[in-house]
Amino acid sequence: MIRARIDMTYGAFSLDVDLQLPGRGVSALFGDSGSGKTTCLRCLAGLVKAPDACIEVNGEVWQDSARGIFLAPHKRALGYVFQEASLFEHLSVRGNLEYGWRRIKPGQRKVALDQACDLLGIEHLLERQTANLSGGERQRVGIARALLTSPGLLLMDEPLAALDSRRKAEILPYLERLHDELDIPVVYVSHAQDEVARLADHLVVLQHGRVLGSGPLGPTLERLDLPMAREADAGVVVQATVRGYDPVYQLLSLQLPGAVEPLRVAHTPRAVGDRLRVKIQARDVSLSLSPDEASSILNRFAVTVEQVSTAHNPAHVQLSLRAGETLILARITRYSADQLGVVAGLQAWAQIKAVAVLA
Numbered sequence: 001m002i003r004a005r006i007d008m009t010y011g012a013f014s015l016d017v018d019l020q021l022p023g024r025g026v027s028a029l030f031g032d033s034g035s036g037k038t039t040c041l042r043c044l045a046g047l048v049k050a051p052d053a054c055i056e057v058n059g060e061v062w063q064d065s066a067r068g069i070f071l072a073p074h075k076r077a078l079g080y081v082f083q084e085a086s087l088f089e090h091l092s093v094r095g096n097l098e099y100g101w102r103r104i105k106p107g108q109r110k111v112a113l114d115q116a117c118d119l120l121g122i123e124h125l126l127e128r129q130t131a132n133l134s135g136g137e138r139q140r141v142g143i144a145r146a147l148l149t150s151p152g153l154l155l156m157d158e159p160l161a162a163l164d165s166r167r168k169a170e171i172l173p174y175l176e177r178l179h180d181e182l183d184i185p186v187v188y189v190s191h192a193q194d195e196v197a198r199l200a201d202h203l204v205v206l207q208h209g210r211v212l213g214s215g216p217l218g219p220t221l222e223r224l225d226l227p228m229a230r231e232a233d234a235g236v237v238v239q240a241t242v243r244g245y246d247p248v249y250q251l252l253s254l255q256l257p258g259a260v261e262p263l264r265v266a267h268t269p270r271a272v273g274d275r276l277r278v279k280i281q282a283r284d285v286s287l288s289l290s291p292d293e294a295s296s297i298l299n300r301f302a303v304t305v306e307q308v309s310t311a312h313n314p315a316h317v318q319l320s321l322r323a324g325e326t327l328i329l330a331r332i333t334r335y336s337a338d339q340l341g342v343v344a345g346l347q348a349w350a351q352i353k354a355v356a357v358l359a
């Protein structure tokens with residue numbers, strides 16, 4: 001468990017949070033620019049000494065102002081990855097990696113050099129000078145270097161923000177592997193919903209230095225009262241289980257928790273029983289009062305409207321729809337909502353136009 005109660009001010013900005021994050025997996029801090037995400041990370045790292053804070057990481061107290069405890073940053077077993085990796089330019093990639101690794105006593109090393117290189121796909125770069133690496137390669141080396149210090153906590157501050165979308169797509173699978181293969185908890189700052197959907201297990205939504213919501217990723221994304229649900233790329237992330245595969249049409253059939261109908265998606269084959277993370281965006285879901293089977297849309301679920309709420313765009317409304325234990329968000333025009341008589345409790349059909357399989 002990671003506990004961070006922080007109370008501090010920077011002029012007009014005040015941060016007042018009490019975070020309780022799981023001691024494993026990826027916790028994302030999400031919020032607009034200036035909401036206090038980086039300040040939280042800097043307090044966790046001890047780079048900022050909040051006058052009133054209590055920070056405890058898996059049983060180790062890093063700060064407790066009431067008891068006068070403040071562990072200096074270099075005494076905290078943590079790795080910090082920034083937007084742009086600050087590598088030692090006079091050392092090769094190997095030199096950069098070995099620098100952190102040598103500082104850790106052999107018995108305390110959690111990650112081997114080969115393992116870090118393999119995880120980040122950087123074996124072929126080991127003898128290169130850092131000056132001529134691409135942005136994505138630098139970032140992968142920076143992450144490997146942080147891992148080789150065997151941290152008890154990895155802090156990542158928008159590690160993909162400086163990369164273009166192609167490089168970002170290139171690096172995301174490596175971050176997913178870290179998550180699956182290493183037992184190091186990560187606190188990941190981002191204001192990109194797609195990154196959060198792919199990587200996070202736990203989500204904290206910050207606004208003006210306060211926590212608006214905190215909880216497991218799925219249920220937190222479903223909340224219509226949080227600002228993310230009103231954004232253009234709002235959607236839910238669901239853990240689906242593979243039910244079967246149609247090799248003729250190359251369609252994977254997935255079971256959503258408690259739903260009667262399958263979710264079918266064009267995909268490569270996967271074994272029955274495999275668990276996949278899928279994202280269903282609110283803008284890809286429409287509502288109909290009848291099953292409307294003569295349609296090119298593959299996925300149609302019997303749903304009950306659970307909640308109706310406003311969207312950022314006043315011409316739209318946001319709906320949460322229940323299919324068994326699965327909640328789906330939908331964005332439709334206010335006009336259509338009135339025409340269909342959409343109210344909480346209405347039984348209807350949700351049609352899903354597109355599904356992203358994330359992992």
Ligand SMILES: Nc1ncnc2c1ncn2[C@@H]1O[C@H](COP(=O)(O)OP(=O)(O)OP(=O)(O)O)[C@@H](O)[C@H]1O
Pocket residue numbers: 010011013031032033034035036037038039040191
């Ligand atoms: N060293 C500082 N001195 C004074 N004010 C600061 C300092 N660092 C941050 N702030 C202010 O604190 C507030 C929160 O900043 P912070 O960097 O934590 O936000 P953020 O959510 O990480 O934003 P972004 O997404 O833009 O990085 C902002 O209003 C910022 O101007």
